[in-house]
Amino acid sequence: MTLRTAGLIAGVLGLILLAVGGFANMIKPSDSASPTAQVGAAVVVVPPEVIALSPHASLTVSGNGQLAVHTARTQDVAAWTATRTSVTVTGMSDWDTLTATTSEAVTTPSPSPSPSPTASATAQGKTSTSPSSSASATPAPSASPSASPSAVPAGSQDIWRSTEQETNTYTVKTVEVPAGLTLVVESIDGQSIDSAKLTLPRTVDDKWIGQVIWWGVALTIVGLIALIARFIDVRPAQTRGEEWLAQRSGVGAGKQDPKPGSRRHRRSQGAAMPVAEIPGEPPATGSIPIVGEDEPPTDPVPMIALSTPVPAALAFQPPAEEAAAEEAADEEVAADEAAADSDATTDDEGDRS
Amino acid sequence: MRRAVLLAAVTAAALTLSACTPPIPELPSAPAPAEAAAVVDAQSDRIVAETAAELAAADAAQDATLLVDRVGDDAKIVRAAEYKQQKADKKLVPDVIPSATQAIYASAEDTWPRVLVAVTEQPAEDVTPVVQLWVQDSVDDNYQMRAWTHMVPGATLPAMAGPATGAAQLPLDDPSMSPTPGAVLNDYIKLLQDGASSPLNAEFAADPYREQLFTARTVLSKAAKKAKGTYKDTITNDEERTYVLQTAEGGALVFSPVSVVSTFTVKGAKVSIPAADKALLTGGKLTTKVVHTYNDMVVLYIPGPTVTDKPGLVATDHNLVKVSPK
Numbered sequence: 001m002t003l004r005t006a007g008l009i010a011g012v013l014g015l016i017l018l019a020v021g022g023f024a025n026m027i028k029p030s031d032s033a034s035p036t037a038q039v040g041a042a043v044v045v046v047p048p049e050v051i052a053l054s055p056h057a058s059l060t061v062s063g064n065g066q067l068a069v070h071t072a073r074t075q076d077v078a079a080w081t082a083t084r085t086s087v088t089v090t091g092m093s094d095w096d097t098l099t100a101t102t103s104e105a106v107t108t109p110s111p112s113p114s115p116s117p118t119a120s121a122t123a124q125g126k127t128s129t130s131p132s133s134s135a136s137a138t139p140a141p142s143a144s145p146s147a148s149p150s151a152v153p154a155g156s157q158d159i160w161r162s163t164e165q166e167t168n169t170y171t172v173k174t175v176e177v178p179a180g181l182t183l184v185v186e187s188i189d190g191q192s193i194d195s196a197k198l199t200l201p202r203t204v205d206d207k208w209i210g211q212v213i214w215w216g217v218a219l220t221i222v223g224l225i226a227l228i229a230r231f232i233d234v235r236p237a238q239t240r241g242e243e244w245l246a247q248r249s250g251v252g253a254g255k256q257d258p259k260p261g262s263r264r265h266r267r268s269q270g271a272a273m274p275v276a277e278i279p280g281e282p283p284a285t286g287s288i289p290i291v292g293e294d295e296p297p298t299d300p301v302p303m304i305a306l307s308t309p310v311p312a313a314l315a316f317q318p319p320a321e322e323a324a325a326e327e328a329a330d331e332e333v334a335a336d337e338a339a340a341d342s343d344a345t346t347d348d349e350g351d352r353s
Numbered sequence: 354m355r356r357a358v359l360l361a362a363v364t365a366a367a368l369t370l371s372a373c374t375p376p377i378p379e380l381p382s383a384p385a386p387a388e389a390a391a392v393v394d395a396q397s398d399r400i401v402a403e404t405a406a407e408l409a410a411a412d413a414a415q416d417a418t419l420l421v422d423r424v425g426d427d428a429k430i431v432r433a434a435e436y437k438q439q440k441a442d443k444k445l446v447p448d449v450i451p452s453a454t455q456a457i458y459a460s461a462e463d464t465w466p467r468v469l470v471a472v473t474e475q476p477a478e479d480v481t482p483v484v485q486l487w488v489q490d491s492v493d494d495n496y497q498m499r500a501w502t503h504m505v506p507g508a509t510l511p512a513m514a515g516p517a518t519g520a521a522q523l524p525l526d527d528p529s530m531s532p533t534p535g536a537v538l539n540d541y542i543k544l545l546q547d548g549a550s551s552p553l554n555a556e557f558a559a560d561p562y563r564e565q566l567f568t569a570r571t572v573l574s575k576a577a578k579k580a581k582g583t584y585k586d587t588i589t590n591d592e593e594r595t596y597v598l599q600t601a602e603g604g605a606l607v608f609s610p611v612s613v614v615s616t617f618t619v620k621g622a623k624v625s626i627p628a629a630d631k632a633l634l635t636g637g638k639l640t641t642k643v644v645h646t647y648n649d650m651v652v653l654y655i656p657g658p659t660v661t662d663k664p665g666l667v668a669t670d671h672n673l674v675k676v677s678p679k
Contacts, residue, residue, distance in 0.1 A: 049381055054378065079463075156492070161393060200378075
């Protein structure tokens with residue numbers, strides 16, 4: 001198998017990897033999921049364990065009209081929903097679906113036409129045992145605003161830890177719901193809520209897709225080069241190159257003359273030898289090194305170890321006497337030189353005459 | 354062949370998808386709420402404020418019929434009597450109930466009825482703080498102030514559980530306490546009925562309520578005897594409307610409505626009552642007999658096992674609500 005064939009096979013493999021990687025990248029699931037539950041009731045209950053599925057999730061409840069949103073203790077919500085038709089979100093069946101259960105209102109026999117007893121009615125019923133209950137029983141009917149068209153949630157609001165109202169759609173981040181509390185969304189104008197959707201992040205294992213794609217790109221490039229090489233005739237260029245190498249090897253081995261004018265040719269002619277210029281006169285002073293005698297053997301005694309005290313006269317001599325002696329010596333040398341010069345002049349004059 | 358290729362492609366795609374898609378997260382267990390009490394500060398603030406607003410509106414109009422939602426039961430009856438007395442005597446001002454609280458005792462119950470207790474700031478320098486009792490009968494009912502009463506001078510309310518846990522509501526026959534709260538309450542009611550000579554008098558800490566009750570009983574008995582008549586107190590409590598909250602040290606606070614019916618009878622004479630009491634007169638004119646009805650609430654503190662104090666009264670008021678000739 002030639003190198004070119006291997007390159008072509010690599011290219012085919014690269015294309016396959018590119019196709020697989022691209023396909024996988026195309027069909028891979030998104031980084032977030034939005035499982036949804038269809039509600040169809042006026043009350044949606046989201047218990048704390050569902051809210052705790054992900055701290056980065058958000059819950060969206062969609063309906064039509066005014067929505068009241070409450071948080072409360074789970075046991076309080078259970079008691080509250082016992083007299084109401086409600087849908088409770090119970091978890092996820094897959095990444096697209098929230099599971100939910102519907103609970104119907106427990107009907108209690110009541111002579112009142114109102115679907116839910118009011119707070120005052122119950123309280124007044126208790127007071128009917130006291131002697132003066134007749135006076136306080138009168139205002140009871142006025143305390144039952146359940147049929148009021150105003151957008152106020154029916155019944156007592158005392159069990160709610162918090163309550164707010166939204167129109168049509170309510171969205172909340174799960175981290176903003178106090179831990180351990182149940183979220184209740186109630187349609188307060190009688191319309192049913194459409195859906196409850198939990199949008200939460202999803203960790204997709206797609207690192208291998210990138211690696212497959214990069215390997216595919218690399219192998220495809222190799223195959224492309226091999227393919228190009230298959231369609232281009234490189235033999236003339238190869239021949240010229242081989243001839244040039246053979247000629248250069250022959251010149252280097254001395255079997256052939258170098259090309260005239262080339263550096264190798266000039267070096268063989270010797271024309272390029274450097275010429276050093278040497279000055280005619282020696283420098284005035286200090287140019288002749290004086291080689292002294294061999295250095296005395298190294299004294300093994302430390303330099304600071306003096307055996308005897310140095311005499312004062314040897315340690316210090318007045319500089320005046322030394323200078324005078326040196327000047328006297330200089331004057332004697334000068335006198336000798338002057339005498340020598342005069343002798344030389346006389347000799348020269350005698351030679352001329 | 355084509356089918357095989359198609360099948361292989363579909364299988365590869367399915368495998369690719371399954372390789373990428375993580376499993377759905379498992380449902381965690383529900384975290385415990387940070388505040389487990391039935392009512393936390395945000396709720397109690399709202400309840401107290403709405404109660405104060407309703408009370409203020411009724412006070413302004415001196416009309417107890419405006420007390421329909423947040424104020425009821427004995428609180429409404431007592432307030433109505435105060436309005437009547439104020440109309441008869443301007444000096445008789447209804448009790449001032451501050452809206453500012455210094456303590457809130459919330460129930461930890463999951464069932465109903467539930468109670469909520471607030472201890473207000475002092476209404477005035479010479480007036481002790483007010484203890485308010487709200488009751489929620491069901492999940493659909495509002496907390497309603499059923500009674501209020503002033504603390505007994507010198508009394509101390511025990512430490513109670515905060516909103517993190519809430520205070521347990523105990524039944525009157527709670528077996529964890531010995532004697533049970535119901536037994537202690539019955540003993541106190543019997544003591545009120547029997548008077549200072551009762552052997553039960555030594556079982557309870559001294560309190561001005563029963564001292565005043567016994568003193569009035571002695572004085573009125575002597576007065577009736579002079580007129581060849583009689584005087585009798587009939588004291589009962591309503592266990593159905595009695596609530597018990599556990600204190601922090603394992604004791605109990607008992608909130609019980611107590612009815613005191615005082616019957617004063619003379620022979621050969623005609624009884625007369627002050628003008629303020631006349632405002633509460635119902636059932637005809639007084640002749641030889643007058644019946645005063647008081648709706649009181651007693652708050653008894655029963656110490657826990659680690660406290661050696663005697664049970665005692667920590668708050669009560671003596672509220673005249675009705676005067677009748679029979």
